[in-house]
Amino acid sequence: MVRAVNLLVVLLMLISGLANADVTEVTATVDRNPVTANESFVLTVTVNDDVSNNTFEASKLLEDFVVGRTSVSRQTSMVNGNLSKQTRFTTVLIPQSPGEYTIPEITIKGVSSKPINLRVLEQGSDSNTEQRIAFIEAQIDSTNVYFQQPITYVARLFLAADLNKGNLVPPQVDNADVQQIGRDEESTQMVNGRRYKVYQRVYQITPNKSGSITIPGARFDGEVFTQGQRSIFSSFSNTQPVSAIAEGIDVNVQPVPDSWTGHWLPSELVSLSASISPEQEEYKAGEPITLSYMLTAVGVKPEQLPEIAPDFPSSFRVYPDNDETDSFTRNGVVISQKTVSFALVPEQAGNLTIPEFELPWFNTKTEQRTLAKTESMTLPVIMPAGMTQSDITEAAPTDSRPDSESIETTNTSERPNSNTVAPKPLVPIWVIGALAVGLAISLLLNLYLLIKRNSVKRQEKTVKPESADNLNRSKSWQDFQKACKNNDAKAAQESLINWAHTHLDGSFKSLADIAKYLNIEDEITPLQASLYNVGGSQWTEGKVLYQKVRKQVDNLNVKRQHSNLPQLYPS
Incomplete structure (x- = not known):
């Protein structure tokens, strides 16, 4: 116990003494030279001290390159009782044009590294292909298209090491819509004697503006596993960051022809x-x-x-x-x-x-x-x-208004002459008035009875609330329940329409009618998609549809029962 305490005190003293150490050495290295345009290489900056993460900001120093993410790792080691620390900054850089470049000296806490002269080769150069860990090839189906004509963009990522994690970013195109199509495909391929794992992704790019456009290359940022073994005493990761960018592609987008009329498709x-x-x-x-x-x-x-x-x-x-x-x-x-x-x-x-x-x-x-x-x-x-x-x-609704000329003619012909003497009525006036009053009362009574009879008929035609027992005994309902259980789309359609035709007053003859009436559009849509879409997928929502229909029918029956109750305070 005493020995463990003494060892702990020594370690604390060594760590405390190391905390006061100063940076005396900064080194910068690249994993290969020359490199290829649009393909990544790794810049490693090593400091012989424990420094904070923000002491090195690559984006401010390396404006000639596309700067990827920077990872920071630290290592502590003890050799012959001497404790030392290191901080390592690893940054992924991508040159976009061939030529001669210089990575400037990097200064941390007053100590600077040596500059690095870097040679960048054209993409596709064979002199550097054996060192490539990752690169992207991209192609499109046509470089000359029309306005809103879709372009198929295929990006193929080649990786010569096992992937730890990564992200393939689609091309960012101005005045165009970009969406992924389908799923990624994986394969292997030999390139210049080296085996690569190939990840393929397809995008559809729809230009929304005519003229010349450039499709920037798709970009990959990720990490791959290194081949060396990781030491249990080292805090450095056994992964390596890697990035790659595909070449940009120029496309000519033609406008809608001047002679075109109608909807452009x-x-x-x-x-x-x-x-x-x-x-x-x-x-x-x-x-x-x-x-x-x-x-x-x-x-x-x-x-x-x-x-x-x-x-x-x-x-x-x-x-x-x-x-x-x-x-x-x-x-x-x-x-x-x-x-x-x-x-x-x-x-x-x-x-x-x-x-x-x-x-x-x-x-x-x-x-x-x-x-x-x-x-x-x-x-x-x-x-x-x-x-x-x-x-x-x-x-059908029609216009049954009589002709105005015939009315005028009839009235004119029946209008008595003002110079003639009207004959005396054969029946006393009071008798005619009494008959007219009686006839009017009779007509009103018959009209009332007719309206009453039609109202009763309409009420009889209204769908009656159906109990759960009657519902379960219905043959068409049993067929619908069985079809939903088996996810049989065709049988579910036929049985539901048959049940609705019988139990919903015969006015529902399609799935659309039933969906609107029962408010089950969301549940009917997968069924319709399976029935009518070309190459439609297998219907698997039978249980959901049955439960929703049953719930809506039960709610409908409750509302109808309540609506048949007499008014609490009849007028």
Whole structure:
């Protein structure tokens, strides 16, 4: 115990004496010379004392280079009873142009290092490739594009050492949108006899301004493990900082052609399709039909898609139904989609035609105006049993005002001549008045009874609150519950529509109608995406949808029961 205390006292005395030591030596070294433009090298500044981190600020001294982060490490050692300390500053530097450079002397607490003459070679020079730990290659699919035409930028990071941590920064482009596409890819590759691990990342760059632009190179900052073994007595890390920058790329962005009219949509491929739901051999006048348009464009953002607003013939009443926009990635390419639905109500019988619909777009491959269009569709429409054309016409809002000329003519013809003598009535005036009063009372009574009867019918047609037992006994509800449990998107759609058609007064014929009525748009969206999107992913939200629908139905039943209660203070 006494020996341990004495040893501790000696160590404290040595440390106290070292604290009063002064800086007597500052050295600066680089890990290699010459170096390559746009590739990093490491500057190490060593001080034979314990100094604070802010005594060396690389960014103020090295303006000819891109300065990466500076790491600081300290080491304490004892040799033959002599205690010594060192502080080591490690900074990553990246030269951007070839040439001859000088790293100036670095002064810390009055002691300066020697300057370093540095030679920077052009990128791609073979004389220095064997020493490269990291470098980035970048390429784009085209250097001549049109306004808002997407550019695919591929950055490939080569690392000759194991990665500890790092960050690949995308190119910072003025007047352009930059977003990553897909996931990173990893591989290995031999370069000049040295094995590299390759990390590939793809970006989509959309220019928002025409003219010449420069895409700065993507940049990597990180740490790799060194090959030497770390001593248990050393506080220096066994990692080495490393950075790299890809070469900048010049791009010419052409403006929208002067002859272009309409919405500007540059793309490699655009398709437009239309579908009818339900698909039947014939349709009935007065019953709604869902017509959906799907617009798909390759390589564009969803907000670049135009509006879908076809012109429909007067033989249909048209109501907007649903509007959805989505995007996804396939094989490193962004694909955007817009789906717009309309509810069409045919107003007459016969073969009714929905005309073709066209959307212009600019083909970036052929540099030509192209049309995406649907084919015309002919729907056989029949008159429902027991109805006539006049019934369908009367159901639609019309202007039934009589012609003013006929009114004037009729009134003129029936107006008595002022020179003739009016004949005496055959029935006394008081009898006519009594009959008129009686007729008016009768008409009012009949009108009241008619209104009362219609009100009762409307109340009978209102959806009745359904108990939990009745709900669970419903075949369509059981099918919906089973479909959600199995994440069967098609079965869930059919069973939910069947249940709503039966239990919600028959006025709900689509998922969009049900979603709006039950306020479950967020839960319906994944189901619709799985059903209608090209290459849609597997639906996995069945449990969430079932729980939300059940909750909304229960809340709806509670509200209806409360609304059927008599008023507390009836008027």
